[in-house]
Every structure is written in structure tokens, then in C-alpha cells.
Amino acid sequence: MKRFTYLFSLTLTAFILAAAVIIGCEGPAGPAGAAGADGKDGIDGTDGVDANATCTECHNEDSDVFVKSLQTGNSKHMTGGAFERSDADCAACHTHEGFLDRMESGEMEASADIKQPSPPQCRTCHKIHINYDASDFAIRYPDPVELWINSVTVDLGVSNMCANCHQPRIPEPMYVIGGDSIDIDNMRWGPHHGPQSAMLYGTSAYEVAGSVSYPTPGGTTHASAGCTQCHMPDAYGNQAGGHTFAMSYEYHGSEEDWVAGCTDCHSTIEDFDYNGVQTQVSTLLDSLHHVLMNEGLLDEDGYLVADDDAPLRVSPEEAGFLYNFKFIEEDLSMGVHNPGYAMALLKNSLEALSN
Numbered sequence: 001m002k003r004f005t006y007l008f009s010l011t012l013t014a015f016i017l018a019a020a021v022i023i024g025c026e027g028p029a030g031p032a033g034a035a036g037a038d039g040k041d042g043i044d045g046t047d048g049v050d051a052n053a054t055c056t057e058c059h060n061e062d063s064d065v066f067v068k069s070l071q072t073g074n075s076k077h078m079t080g081g082a083f084e085r086s087d088a089d090c091a092a093c094h095t096h097e098g099f100l101d102r103m104e105s106g107e108m109e110a111s112a113d114i115k116q117p118s119p120p121q122c123r124t125c126h127k128i129h130i131n132y133d134a135s136d137f138a139i140r141y142p143d144p145v146e147l148w149i150n151s152v153t154v155d156l157g158v159s160n161m162c163a164n165c166h167q168p169r170i171p172e173p174m175y176v177i178g179g180d181s182i183d184i185d186n187m188r189w190g191p192h193h194g195p196q197s198a199m200l201y202g203t204s205a206y207e208v209a210g211s212v213s214y215p216t217p218g219g220t221t222h223a224s225a226g227c228t229q230c231h232m233p234d235a236y237g238n239q240a241g242g243h244t245f246a247m248s249y250e251y252h253g254s255e256e257d258w259v260a261g262c263t264d265c266h267s268t269i270e271d272f273d274y275n276g277v278q279t280q281v282s283t284l285l286d287s288l289h290h291v292l293m294n295e296g297l298l299d300e301d302g303y304l305v306a307d308d309d310a311p312l313r314v315s316p317e318e319a320g321f322l323y324n325f326k327f328i329e330e331d332l333s334m335g336v337h338n339p340g341y342a343m344a345l346l347k348n349s350l351e352a353l354s355n
């Protein structure tokens, strides 16, 4: 307490001394002058871009972009490795860069080989880093797609994005029913590996007349589901659904069907072989394979008996049956995409071939 009183009196003394000096050195102030006129307003500067405000619409504490990256990273688009097929013609579907190039030009090929390819990824299907706000999640190419093979336009909503690539390529040479025989010199002749949009819509195959009628193109309920309702339902980890686009997952060592996308419409479904449709399609496809083998057109593995040295001469109808076989085989859904179309093609082709 003594120490405090001592310090306090020292401070007080110093203050009184200082006050005396200030007061002692200055005379009394004169009256204040009148206020001056206001200056002119300056021109407003342009608003600065607030980086945080737009970037954080996507880059924020949510795990959304991360989740989608994990799923996309485990989709076959990324893991399949086929984006090394980057010559101009293949790059049109197998690489992000070649795809944007040909969508811009409207051609069926990229304008050049792609030297530094990347696979289909966020920027392929969305507009990422164009507007730099959340509107960039819009689907990049949502317009209906005119199929290369027969100029039929399919409209699958947001899934039009998929149809641009998952469509038949034009077989080389193409057959024309009622036209001339053709010489095939490629064992892989056919619609190529991804004809799903044409199958879903129900178009492009050789619709030979027979006892089963063909569904109206685009008229099935599955076509109204686009691709996304079945392939992008809730995700199973990063194995199936969501942005993996995959339909099955591994569980304790066995392959299971992810039916999350089916149950809205088929509440009791347990696996994809609903009402035994896949089993029937698989049996009929096997029969068609054997008939075409007996005709000397296909080998045991389902390739055409054709090569450069020994081209295969076929009538347009035979080419049509070969197309139908490859179309259903390469579609990979064993009838699910369009049960009515697959069944009609198989039954009518087999009938026609047995005559």
C-alpha cells in the first residue's frame, strides 16, 4: 500500500508539472472561422471482385465436391484407361479435350490427335470454372442428340449429356437393307462398345418383320428415366450409384446389384434379373450367336469371321443380323435398357434366320 501511494504521488506531480508547461506556453484561442464549402463528390470506383463470394459457392466446408470427386475418380470413365485412345477419331468420345473440340465443331472427330489427354471428368459434363459460381454445375451439353447412325433425335433430358458418347458408331462399311452386299474386313465390325442410348430409346437396329412388335421409339418408361435415374441414384460408398455411374458393387467377395435406382418404380425388385428378363435375353442372344456361327459369320467369342486378308461378304440382311447381335451384346444391360426392343429384335431375327 505504501508503494502504491508513493507511485501515485509521483505520477500526480509529473502531471501537474506538464499541465503547467502547456498552459504556460500558449495564449488564449481566437474564435473559429466559418466552415468552407463541401468539395465535389469523386467518381465511384468499380466494385472489386470478391473472390470468396463466388469461389466459396463450391469450395467451402461442405464435402460435396470432395464426395463427387471420390465417386468420379472411381468411375470407369477414370479407371478404365481407354482415354489413351486419343487419336482424333477415338478422342471424340474417349478424351475430355477431343470431346469438347468435336462438340464445338459439330464433326464426328476431334480436329487433331490429343497429345495430353484426360478422361471424361467434371469439366466434361459441367461448366466448371466458366462463370466461377454455382451455376457452373449446370450440365454442359443438355440438348437432344441426333444419333450419328440414323439421324434419329433422342431426348433423354440431362442424360442427353451421356448420349453424345454412349451412342453407336457407324459401322464401316454400313449396310443398307435393299442395297448391295458389303465386304467386312474387321472382326470388330458393328456399333462399337457404347450403343446404350440407341437401345434405351429403341432405335438403330435391323427391325426385321416377325411375330413380336417393336415398341415405339422413345415410348418406354425406361427411356423417360434417362440414364441418371438408374445409374446415379444414392451412392454405395464410391463403388456404385452417384457419380460412379456403376450398377454393381462388391460385398464380402461377391458382386451385388445396386437396385437403388429401380425401387422408385419396382418396389419389390431384388436384382436386375427382374421377371427373369435378363435370363431370357441372355438365352436368346446365345441362340443368335450359335445360328450366326453356323452360318460362318461369327466365331466362338462373338467376333466376325473377317479380316484384311479374307474379307467377309454378306448380304445387307446378314449384316443386319450381325448388327443386332453386336448391338445387344455391347449394350451390356442384357435387355434391361429396353426389354421390349431387345426381345423383339432377338425373337424376330431368330425367326427370320430359321426360315
Ligand code: HEC
Residues within 6 Å of the ligand: 076, 077, 078, 079, 080, 081, 082, 083, 092, 093, 094, 095, 096, 099, 120, 124, 125, 159, 161, 162, 163, 164, 165, 166, 227, 228, 231, 245, 246, 247, 332
Ligand atoms: C465424353 C464421352 C462420355 C460421356 C459424356 C459419358 N461417357 Fe460414360 N463412358 C465413356 C467412355 C469412353 C467409357 C469407357 C471408359 C474406359 O473404359 O476407359 C465410358 C464408360 C461408362 C460406364 C462404364 C461401362 C463399363 O463397361 O463398365 C458407364 C456405366 C457410363 N460410362 C455411364 C455414363 C453415363 C450415365 C453418362 C452420363 C451421365 C456418361 N457415361 C457420359 C464416355 C462417355
Ligand code: HEC
Residues within 6 Å of the ligand: 080, 082, 085, 089, 090, 091, 092, 093, 094, 164, 165, 166, 167, 168, 169, 192, 193, 194, 330, 331, 332
Ligand atoms: C461415339 C463415341 C465413341 C467413339 C468415337 C469411340 N468410342 Fe470407344 N467407347 C465408347 C464408349 C461409350 C465406350 C464404353 C462402352 C462400355 O463399356 O459400355 C467405349 C469403349 C471402348 C473400348 C473398350 C473399353 C473396355 O474397357 O472394354 C475400347 C478398346 C475402345 N472404346 C476403343 C476405341 C477406339 C480405338 C476408337 C477409335 C477408333 C473408339 N473407341 C472410338 C465410345 C466411343
Ligand code: HEC
Residues within 6 Å of the ligand: 064, 065, 068, 069, 070, 072, 073, 077, 120, 121, 122, 123, 124, 125, 126, 137, 138, 139, 158, 159, 161, 228, 229, 232, 243
Ligand atoms: C459423365 C458426366 C459427369 C461427370 C464426369 C461429372 N458429373 Fe456431376 N453430374 C452429372 C449429371 C448428369 C448430374 C445431374 C444428376 C441428376 O440430375 O440426376 C450431375 C450432378 C452434379 C451435382 C449436383 C448439381 C446440382 O445442380 O445440384 C454436382 C455438385 C456435381 N454433379 C459435381 C460434379 C463434380 C465435382 C464432378 C467431378 C469430380 C462431376 N460432377 C463429374 C454428370 C457428370
Ligand code: HEC
Residues within 6 Å of the ligand: 051, 054, 055, 056, 057, 058, 059, 065, 069, 122, 128, 129, 132, 133, 134, 135, 136, 137
Ligand atoms: C461450380 C463450382 C465451382 C466454383 C464456383 C469454383 N470452382 Fe474451383 N473447382 C471446382 C471443381 C468441380 C474442381 C475440380 C475438382 C476435381 O477435379 O476433382 C475445381 C478445382 C479447383 C482447383 C484445383 C485445380 C484444378 O483446376 O482442378 C482450384 C485451385 C480451384 N478450383 C480454384 C477456384 C477458384 C479460385 C475459384 C473462384 C475464382 C473457383 N475455383 C470456383 C468447382 C468450382
Ligand code: HEC
Residues within 6 Å of the ligand: 156, 159, 162, 163, 166, 196, 197, 198, 200, 222, 223, 225, 226, 227, 228, 229, 230, 231, 245, 246, 247, 248, 272, 331, 332, 333, 334, 336, 337
Ligand atoms: C432402367 C434403368 C436403366 C437406365 C434408364 C439406363 N441403364 Fe444402363 N444399365 C442398367 C442396368 C441394370 C445395367 C447392368 C446390367 C447388369 O450388370 O446385369 C446397365 C448397364 C449399363 C452399362 C454397362 C456397364 C455397367 O455398369 O454394367 C452401361 C455403359 C450403361 N448401362 C449405360 C447407360 C446409359 C448411357 C444410359 C442412358 C442412355 C443408361 N445406361 C440407362 C440400367 C439402366
Ligand code: HEC
Residues within 6 Å of the ligand: 219, 220, 221, 222, 224, 225, 229, 230, 259, 261, 262, 263, 264, 265, 266, 271, 272, 273, 274, 275, 277, 278, 336, 339
Ligand atoms: C421410372 C420408372 C422405372 C425405373 C426407374 C425402372 N423401371 Fe423397369 N420398368 C418400368 C415400367 C413402367 C415397366 C413396364 C414397361 C413400360 O411401361 O415401359 C418396366 C419394365 C421393366 C422390365 C421388364 C419386365 C417384364 O416383365 O417385361 C425389367 C426387366 C425392368 N423394368 C427392370 C428394371 C431395373 C433392373 C431397373 C433399375 C436398374 C428399372 N427397371 C428401373 C419402370 C421403371
